[in-house]
Amino acid sequence: xxxxxxVFSGSGGQGVITASIILAEAAVLYENMNAVQSQVYGPAARxxxxxxxxxxxxxxxxxxxxxxxxxxxxxxxxxYNAYTPIIRPGSLLITDTRFVxxxxxxxxxxxxxxxxxxxxxxxxxxxxxxxxVLGALVALTEIVKPQxxxxxxxxxxxxxxxxxxxxALELGLDLGRNAxxxxxx
Amino acid sequence: xxxxxxVFSGSGGQGVITASIILAEAAVLYENMNAVQSQVYGPAARxxxxxxxxxxxxxxxxxxxxxxxxxxxxxxxxxYNAYTPIIRPGSLLITDTRFVxxxxxxxxxxxxxxxxxxxxxxxxxxxxxxxxVLGALVALTEIVKPQxxxxxxxxxxxxxxxxxxxxALELGLDLGRNAxxxxxx
Numbered sequence: 001x002x003x004x005x006x007v008f009s010g011s012g013g014q015g016v017i018t019a020s021i022i023l024a025e026a027a028v029l030y031e032n033m034n035a036v037q038s039q040v041y042g043p044a045a046r047x048x049x050x051x052x053x054x055x056x057x058x059x060x061x062x063x064x065x066x067x068x069x070x071x072x073x074x075x076x077x078x079x080y081n082a083y084t085p086i087i088r089p090g091s092l093l094i095t096d097t098r099f100v101x102x103x104x105x106x107x108x109x110x111x112x113x114x115x116x117x118x119x120x121x122x123x124x125x126x127x128x129x130x131x132x133v134l135g136a137l138v139a140l141t142e143i144v145k146p147q148x149x150x151x152x153x154x155x156x157x158x159x160x161x162x163x164x165x166x167x168a169l170e171l172g173l174d175l176g177r178n179a180x181x182x183x184x185x
Numbered sequence: 186x187x188x189x190x191x192v193f194s195g196s197g198g199q200g201v202i203t204a205s206i207i208l209a210e211a212a213v214l215y216e217n218m219n220a221v222q223s224q225v226y227g228p229a230a231r232x233x234x235x236x237x238x239x240x241x242x243x244x245x246x247x248x249x250x251x252x253x254x255x256x257x258x259x260x261x262x263x264x265y266n267a268y269t270p271i272i273r274p275g276s277l278l279i280t281d282t283r284f285v286x287x288x289x290x291x292x293x294x295x296x297x298x299x300x301x302x303x304x305x306x307x308x309x310x311x312x313x314x315x316x317x318v319l320g321a322l323v324a325l326t327e328i329v330k331p332q333x334x335x336x337x338x339x340x341x342x343x344x345x346x347x348x349x350x351x352x353a354l355e356l357g358l359d360l361g362r363n364a365x366x367x368x369x370x
Contacts, residue, residue, distance in 0.1 A: 017206065021224075034227045035225075036225045037224055038250075040219075041213035041220040041221065041222070042245065061225065064250050
């Protein structure tokens with residue numbers, strides 16, 4: 001397995017860090033892998049930007065920061081502009097159609113998905129947008145099984161909101177699957 | 186200012202990661218510093234151990250992992266045993282009296298505080314134990330102002346539980362202050 005190097009980026013309040021932690025926990029607790037999750041807060045964070053790094057590997061991980069991701073999730077235009085220059089050629093790039101306009105050609109397998117609009121249409125609550133994004137990410141990368149994410153959600157989210165979180169995950173999984181498997185490319 | 190290198194350790198469910206993120210956000214958003222917070226998940230995490238690293242500095246931070254902390258919080262015996270060997274001599278070491286028995290002399294400024302018991306006696310809800318710990322940490326290190334932590338709490342915790350979180354923070358601040366300033370040592 002190639003080492004999974006994810007930069008999950010957006011703005012504060014979009015739940016980027018929480019989604020990253022859920023992914024890392026799913027990989028470690030239920031898939032027997034190692035994971036590191038980190039975020040750097042600095043001048044960018046003061047402007048409302050959020051960037052979370054996740055490394056997942058079957059082997060031990062020493063250095064906890066992603067220099068050049070092979071998976072980039074960008075949920076704002078600022079995040080897209082900031083991080084597309086650092087991705088590895090041929091990386092997976094997931095953006096949300098509402099928040100990001102693809103401006104120039106990037107050497108990546110791009111997936112523009114209507115994640116936010118789907119969450120708002122089907123659930124009507126932006127708080128689970130990040131979980132929908134996580135679903136798409138899991139469908140496209142198959143880095144962990146959806147069931148492993150659901151197990152983490154079951155432990156982390158309040159009982160009353162578990163169903164909503166599961167639904168958001170399913171919406172994201174569907175959008176990711178419908179966007180086409182990466183393995184065929 | 187010496188660079189602040191914190192290892193915040195305990196078991197899963199004690200809220201170690203959340204407390205670390207709140208501290209990092211307080212430093213960045215309201216004190217104009219830079220911060221990095223990271224956690225490594227691996228075999229130890231599968232056993233229920235949690236370790237979160239926080240670096241805070243007035244300068245930019247490149248490497249996001251703490252090799253040798255100058256502040257160690259250990260909320261379980263396993264965490265205490267695992268991480269006291271890596272602290273710098275003279276570091277601040279905060280432990281909870283209920284969960285950790287000091288076994289051998291460590292070259293550190295040790296503060297054994299009844300954080301958990303105080304939270305249970307005065308509030309009766311273990312969910313804010315981590316915020317009480319954070320209060321003691323802030324009182325002993327003065328790395329950020331209490332008001333900066335309260336501002337982050339105001340944005341992060343549900344309105345209905347803000348008062349409980351503030352009370353837990355105050356209990357921790359009091360325990361930390363009563364344990365004696367580090368500056369006199």
